[in-house]
Amino acid sequence: MAVSYSGPALSTEVKGLLPATSYYCRVQAVNVAGVGPFSEAVFCQTPCSAPAAVAHVQPLAVGPVTHHILQNLQPDTSYRIRVQALNSLGAGPFSHAFKLKTKPLPPAPPRLECTAFSHQTLRLKWGEGPSKASAGDALQYQLQMADRNGRLVSLYKGPCHTHKVQRLNESTSYTFRIQA
Numbered sequence: 001m002a003v004s005y006s007g008p009a010l011s012t013e014v015k016g017l018l019p020a021t022s023y024y025c026r027v028q029a030v031n032v033a034g035v036g037p038f039s040e041a042v043f044c045q046t047p048c049s050a051p052a053a054v055a056h057v058q059p060l061a062v063g064p065v066t067h068h069i070l071q072n073l074q075p076d077t078s079y080r081i082r083v084q085a086l087n088s089l090g091a092g093p094f095s096h097a098f099k100l101k102t103k104p105l106p107p108a109p110p111r112l113e114c115t116a117f118s119h120q121t122l123r124l125k126w127g128e129g130p131s132k133a134s135a136g137d138a139l140q141y142q143l144q145m146a147d148r149n150g151r152l153v154s155l156y157k158g159p160c161h162t163h164k165v166q167r168l169n170e171s172t173s174y175t176f177r178i179q180a
Contacts, residue, residue: 001026019047020046020049021045021046022043023046048087050092076102076103077101078101079102080098081100082094110178110180112126113126120168120169120170121168122165122174124162126141127141140157140159140180141158141180143176143177144176145175145176146176
């Protein structure tokens with residue numbers, strides 16, 4: 001319990017209470033003769049109100065109450081998003097605007113070519129770039145080969161533009177695909 005009023009008035013208004021919250025109140029009289037006993041505690045509950053402004057938004061985060069995924073957005077485009085909460089008593093204020101940007105489209109797959117071969121190996125090359133990785137390579141490639149059943153098996157994943165495929169059988173056709 002905290003003292004919310006002290007003075008000669010027979011009533012007071014307590015401010016700064018939260019909506020839909022339970023409070024207990026009691027009164028104690030004081031005069032020149034001393035301090036009297038506290039009254040019985042009285043239960044009070046503040047009414048519900050419209051929701052407050054949304055303070056925090058996280059992209060693709062699912063909150064405890066609801067979530068929404070925005071669809072049909074353009075790639076590599078900035079958007080400003082405001083959120084407003086609603087309940088049975090009305091609408092709360094809009095949140096401040098959140099600036100979000102969608103990711104760009106992935107690049108088209110590069111042209112895959114065989115640059116060297118032997119009876120059991122192939123050297124494959126795709127796109128333009130170094131055969132060895134450098135620190136600034138953000139783009140990753142995945143090289144896959146179809147097995148005997150037609151299932152694609154990953155052979156390489158990384159930033160390089162070449163890969164040597166080994167342990168192949170002579171006079172056998174192989175199917176490869178590259179993905180950026």
